[in-house]
Amino acid sequence: xxxxxxxxxxxxxxxxxxxxxxxxxxxxxxxxxxxxxxxxxxxxxxxxxxxxxxxxxxxxxxxxxxxxxxxxxxxxxxxxxxxxxxxxxxxxxx
Amino acid sequence: xxxxxxxxxxxxxxxxxxxxxxxxxxxxxxxxxxxxxxxxxxxxxxxxxxxxxxxxxxxxxxxxxxxxxxxxxxxxxxxxxxxxxxxxxxxxxxxxxxxxxxxxxxxxxxxxxxxxxxxxxxxxxxxxxxxxxxxxxxxxxxxxxxxxxxxxxxxxxxxxxxxxxxxxxxxxxxxxxxxxxxxxxxxxxxxxxxxxxxxxxxxxxxxxxxxxxxxxxxxxxxxxxxxxxxxxxxxxxxxxxxxxxxxxxxxxxxxxxxxxxxxxxxxxxxxxxxxxxxxxxxxxxxxxxxxxxxxxxxxxxxxxxxxxxxxxxxxxxxxxxxxxxxxxxxxxxxxxxxxxxxxxxxxxxxxxxxxxxxxxxxxxxxxxxxxxxxxxxxxxxxxxxxxxxxxxxxxxxxxxxxxxxxxxxxxxxxxxxxxxxxxxxxxxxxxxxxxxxxxx
Numbered sequence: 001x002x003x004x005x006x007x008x009x010x011x012x013x014x015x016x017x018x019x020x021x022x023x024x025x026x027x028x029x030x031x032x033x034x035x036x037x038x039x040x041x042x043x044x045x046x047x048x049x050x051x052x053x054x055x056x057x058x059x060x061x062x063x064x065x066x067x068x069x070x071x072x073x074x075x076x077x078x079x080x081x082x083x084x085x086x087x088x089x090x091x092x093x094x
Numbered sequence: 095x096x097x098x099x100x101x102x103x104x105x106x107x108x109x110x111x112x113x114x115x116x117x118x119x120x121x122x123x124x125x126x127x128x129x130x131x132x133x134x135x136x137x138x139x140x141x142x143x144x145x146x147x148x149x150x151x152x153x154x155x156x157x158x159x160x161x162x163x164x165x166x167x168x169x170x171x172x173x174x175x176x177x178x179x180x181x182x183x184x185x186x187x188x189x190x191x192x193x194x195x196x197x198x199x200x201x202x203x204x205x206x207x208x209x210x211x212x213x214x215x216x217x218x219x220x221x222x223x224x225x226x227x228x229x230x231x232x233x234x235x236x237x238x239x240x241x242x243x244x245x246x247x248x249x250x251x252x253x254x255x256x257x258x259x260x261x262x263x264x265x266x267x268x269x270x271x272x273x274x275x276x277x278x279x280x281x282x283x284x285x286x287x288x289x290x291x292x293x294x295x296x297x298x299x300x301x302x303x304x305x306x307x308x309x310x311x312x313x314x315x316x317x318x319x320x321x322x323x324x325x326x327x328x329x330x331x332x333x334x335x336x337x338x339x340x341x342x343x344x345x346x347x348x349x350x351x352x353x354x355x356x357x358x359x360x361x362x363x364x365x366x367x368x369x370x371x372x373x374x375x376x377x378x379x380x381x382x383x384x385x386x387x388x389x390x391x392x393x394x395x396x397x398x399x400x401x402x403x404x405x406x407x408x409x410x411x412x413x414x415x416x417x418x419x420x421x422x423x424x425x426x427x428x429x430x431x432x433x434x435x436x437x438x439x440x441x442x443x444x445x446x447x448x449x450x451x452x453x454x455x456x457x458x459x460x461x462x463x464x465x466x467x468x469x470x471x472x473x474x475x476x477x478x479x480x481x482x483x484x485x486x487x488x489x490x491x492x493x494x495x496x497x498x499x500x501x502x503x504x505x506x507x508x509x510x511x512x513x514x515x516x517x518x519x520x521x522x523x524x525x526x527x528x529x530x531x532x533x534x
Binding site for chain 1: 140
């Protein structure tokens, strides 16, 4: 199979993005070591550092696994909830 | 609202015998059995259909579902019956594989099946529905109604729903169990993250490439290179016309190296042992999930007044490296929860004292027997990094010593083996074997 980036893989998934309702809110000013952990752990690669080394996060591709809740709540993760009912990722294989 | 209104249940509040949160395998099992006994039961699921938020690596050991629906595999949308077990130790460019095939693995009493949850859970929910269970989709339960310490129902947005008992089958994250203090927040050390992709290939290609008979499947674990020394490993399960490929790694071990979780999966995809098997395949889905790995010693409070925890919400799971289990425990917990609720209904008592028989049922079942038996395994894994680093390299060196013919001077096999083991240290190896055997 061809080598795919994480964005290309996520593009295959089905999402019902709840525009305007971020179910995870992050703090870009949290400690860099904590941010680094989420950059490594998020299976969807949604925690990224931009050109200036600042955290960017996009809730739209979230797989709703809870990893950042376990690692980051109270630090990088300001608040965490599931998307509203019927919203978010929809697994067609699972 | 006045004082009276507060203490009375308003007229339009719906009332059920049981509310089940989550239409996964635990929730569907409880719903199936409670509805069969004539109880009024509703399952509330935040996804648009059963299975739409559920992910597995992929293998269901069938024994517990066999008790609920005998012969289920004849009717359920299982992918393949596993007839081939493989375990590989990987370095960057080598793989040492144990391959076990047996007709006995196919015996229905002990058979295991690869599954894809979107399809499988939808089917299971339909079976529960035809028994009379009600399913409500697209609703995320935000909170529980608790009065004088007793769980009385659920809250979703503006809506409330009440029941004699609430079964929390809302998965590994279970915000609800945390909210009412039955479960502490999971710790990074006792939690793993899994990432998986489903790669489509046609049915014939899967069958041929893995050396299988039609309808039969392969379950494959990978240790070593994939996780770059992190505690964890890779997996591959063959589905009917696709392959599930994934990695699992302990969250608390994140600082060990710079490799990201998506990168671990790419390491597996691109490994020379695996890549040729995926040739021509297309990724049709990419998913992630949390895995509770604390085992027996991390179990939460399993019941309280008016509430039971099931499946992943209760932390029921066993990972001993070569066998990874959660779904068979979830199903059994759903069955035992249903028995408990039926007894409580007869007694008209849903207090913690009455529901305590859930705990004794679990103790008497394989769930807590197996979890207690393997209780040392999580701490063994933490203390045995060699398993993910030097052992695969040691095995590669021994194998290269055996299989290399290049005209150089001969060396006795025992010298080659001694040299390879020497790098790890015979004492370390002996201790790991001793502790490993003690934990298994």
